[in-house]
Amino acid sequence: MIPFKLSDELIEQVEKLIEIKKDSVLLELLEEIHYADIAEIIDELNLEQATYIIKLLDSEKTSDILTEVDDDTREKILENLSAKEIAEEIDELDTDDAADIISELPEERKQEVISELEDREHAKEIVELLRYDDDSAGGLMAKELVKVKENWNVLTCVKEMRKQAEEVTRVHSIYVVDDDDILKGRLSLKDLLTTSTRTHIKDIYIPKVDYVTVGDKAEDVAKIMSKYDLEAIPVVDEMQRLVGRITIDDIVDVIREEAEKDYQLAAGITQDVEADDSIWQLTRARLPWLFLGLVGGIGAAAIMEGFEEMISKYAILFFFTPLIAAMAGNVGVQSSAIIVQGLANDDIKGSIKNRLIKEMLLAMLNGIILAIILMIVVWFWKDDHKAALAISVSLVIVIIVAGIIGTFIPLFLNKRGIDPAIATGPFITTSNDIFGILIYFMIAKLIIGI
Incomplete structure (x- = not known):
């Protein structure tokens, strides 16, 4: 894969296509570019041009783009979108990313966007995440995960996993719970594939599993995942019920933000500021x-x-x-x-x-x-x-x-x-x-x- 390189020529080409409204050519140009790279392009455009691209592309791609653009750019773009248009973007995102974007909106706007979400279960989960502090495990976690019950047999387990996996971008782990959703352990994919379909999950699952609680600090979660080289970690509530999971991409963001804050403190800057601030x-x-x-x-x-x-x-x-x-x-x-x-x-x-x-x-x-x-x-x-x-x-x-x-x-x-x-x-x-x-x-x- 050839690394993407942002150039003045590319920016000028995009601006020209927007100016003459050559949508088909612009779509063809952006089609093969990764959403994170499109976010880089958008950060270099003015507000009108950035909004034009967001409205031109389909929500499946622009939803990911919005999670990558600069915070100030995203705020301005969202101000130019209707509640329904924002809801269309949110519907395409995992709950953690969706909650992050909605949390940045004014209170009245939040309610409007949530009411426009088509997937009511998705909306319910987002509202639940919004109750947690941003700097906590609850604020970091996503609701999308794969979980199986300990009293299922392997055949039932596989059928249920197929249904759940449709809603999960990437399956890192399979968690085992009881009838009350209490986290019991994790399931090895190898054991699942090599065991009789009549075998009960409670007989093959691994009871030892690292987890964090919803109130744990984000920095502590990062330390645990770094120490044990975890790609994902389950999150439980005060009753030990499985309520979500945190993936490594979220932790990388936490580590980067903490490093930036510490660097600014070391340089004698007391607030989180950027070069473009007033x-x-x-x-x-x-x-x-x-x-x-x-x-x-x-x-x-x-x-x-x-x-x-x-x-x-x-x-x-x-x-x-x-x-x-x-x-x-x-x-x-x-x-x-x-x-x-x-x-x-x-x-x-x-x-x-x-x-x-x-x-x-x-x-x-x-x-x-x-x-x-x-x-x-x-x-x-x-x-x-x-x-x-x-x-x-x-x-x-x-x-x-x-x-x-x-x-x-x-x-x-x-x-x-x-x-x-x-x-x-x-x-x-x-x-x-x-x-x-x-x-x-x-x-x-x-x-x-x-």
Whole structure:
């Protein structure tokens, strides 16, 4: 398969065909293009052109396209469609994707669209999904799945599976339930094919099955599916009844969104924003951390003012201040990034005390190596052994403190239920800059004796 490549020529061709209303040629052009690639094309068109394509193509294809286009683009397109037209798209989607799209609509519009859905059972399931939080297993799951009852025999099971499979895009697993829909286990396709048709399912199903409950956090579901390499996982309610399943494509979206959020936090952006958002939205997202940096800078300047006399007599100390601050910030970010990554992957084991000791020893080793190099450079450059010793000793201690802070803060935040990714950004850099400068001048004063 040749990878799709979006080009200016293709966009211009599509725009031209829309302008002259050559529908047959446009349909032929788009026929062989995957719906995800058509979504890319639509994202590059204006609203009128995008709506034209959605209305031109059949709902079976456009429903999938709508799940792939940019959120803002989809919102604008849906505003240009009638409730009946939106309902036609929703009828073609699995319940989880349908619920995601309907949840983005205004409340009054939601009711209009739901009332226009032709498949009432489909509508009922969508309404049920809308009751769950977006960030929960219930909000992620789809109602489409294949389930069999434990008291059926193999022949009945196969007949029922054929009926159910018509409504399921992809069959990942066959779940076994009792008469009350309580999840009992899963069924191996191999066992089903190699067993007598008179055998009861309760005699061959596998009772061990991983599952999540409707209230579990999406992030926890992602960890479970990643850990056990699952393509799909069943979802049960508070009574252990099977109510849906979550597939790997939904989890990939969760992981991507979580990674984007953590990356923005690490960069000092407090809200979920995109490059195309308004200047005011981008300002609101960035300003809080920039303000923190400003406060940190003022704090560092105030600390240096307290050592003004020493700096005036030993100007060499002033010239190495950026180096000390930079090393403190870099070490802190490195330490916190490793911890945050470990927390995200659920790899952090043992006590905080042991983790801090390990990080302290690691920072000490790195600090000593770098301090030896720095001491040699300063000694030969300035021919001042006191200054060389003061700067080098300060560097070792600053690196150790920065490593401890960078390790402790994300662990502490995680214990308090706060996203530890916040500790990899300006917060940790600013705090380590201030501590680093304070430690630097205090140690320099002790060694030089001013």
